[in-house]
Amino acid sequence: MVSLLQRLGHFGLSVFQSLGRAHLFLLRTLWSLGSLTWRPRLLIRELYSVGVLSLLIILVSGLFVGMVLGYQGYITLVNFGAEEVLGSVVALSLVRELGPVVTALLFAGRAGSALAAEIGLMKTTEQLSSMEMMAVDPYKRVIAPRFLAGILAMPLLAAAFSAVGVWGGYFIGVGLLGVDGGSYWSQMQASVDFYDDVLSGIIKSIVFGFVASWIAVFQGYDATPTSEGISRATTNTVVYTALAVLALDFILTGLMFSA
C-alpha cells in the first residue's frame, strides 16, 4: 500500500520535473532565437527539412480532405435542397478547424518525429556535448533554428492545406455532383469572414506550430541517450503533440468563436 503510494508520488514528481525542464528549455530556446538574425542560413536549411519536405503530404491530404468534405456535405445538404451552400460548409470547416488541426497532426508525424529523432541521435552520439566542448552553443546552433522553422512553417502549411481543400471540394461539388460553380464561390464569400474565420485559423496554426515544435525539440533534447530512448522520444513527440493540439484546439475554439 505504502509502496503504491510511493510509486504514485514518484510518478507525479517526475511529471512535474519534466514539465519544469520543458519550460526552462523553452526559455533558453527563446533567448537563443536572437542569434539567428545574423545566421539566417541555419534557419533556411531547417525550413527546407521541416517545411518543403512536408509540403507534398500536406497538399495531398488537403486535397483528399476537401474532396471528402465535398461529398459528405453534398449528401447531407441535398436532403434539404440546400446544396448551394456547399461552398460555405467546405470553406468554414477547413479554414476554422480542419486546416490548422489536421496540418498540425500531419506536421507532428512528418516533421516533429524527425526533429526529435535527429536531436535525440545527436545527443546519443554526443554531438551536442562535443559542440559545447568547442564553445558552440547547441541551443543557438541546433535547437533555435529548428524551433523557429517549425513555427514559421506551420501557418504556411495550414494555409496551403485549406486552399487546396477548398479546390478539392470544388472539384467534387461542382465538377462531379453538379452544384453551380458561381454559387459555390459566392456562398463561400458571403459566409467566410476574413478576420473572424481566416485570421483565427492562422492564429490557431501559429499556436499549434509553436506547441508542436516545442514538444519535438524538447523530447529530442531530453531523450535518454540510448536507442530505446530515441524511439520513446519520437513516440512521445507524436502522442503528446496530438493530445496538446486537440486540447488546445478546444480551448482556442471556445475563446475565438463563442462570442
Add this chain to the structure above:
Amino acid sequence: MTTRSIEIGVGLFVAIGIAALLVLALQVSNLHEYRQTDSYQVSAYFSNIGGLKVRAPVTVSGVRIGRVSEIYYDPNRFQARVVMTISTQYDYLPTDTQASIYTAGLLGEQYIALGVGGEEDALRDGDEILFTQSAVVLEELIGRVLVNMTAP
C-alpha cells in the same frame, strides 16, 4: 543537396504558402468587402427586428448598397435602433424612403430592403429613416391564420 537548391526550395515553399494565404483572403473570404469605399450612415427605428444581425445586407430593388453596422435597443423609444452603412455611390435616397425587414427565402437570413420614396431632398449622413416596417415573425403570422380559421 547544395545550398542553392535548398534556398530555391525554401523560396518556393514560402511563395506557395503566401499564395495560399492570398487565395484564402481574396477568393474564399470577404476581404474585398472591407476595402473601405466612402460611405455614410443612416439609422432607422423598428419595433421588432426579428433575426436581423449586424453585417446583414441593405438592398434597393434587390441590389446590395450597404450593410447593417450597428443594432441596439433604445430604452427611450422602446424600439430597436438599426444603423446602416451605405456606400456613397448610392447617395441619392429620398428622405421619405421606407425601410422594411424581409427574409431571403422562406427561412434564410434577414435583410433590410429600402423602398425609394418621392421627395426631392436626399438622405444625408446621420439622418433617420422615418417609415419602417418590422420583421414578420412567423409564429405571429401562424397565430393570426389560426384565429381566422377558428372564427365562426
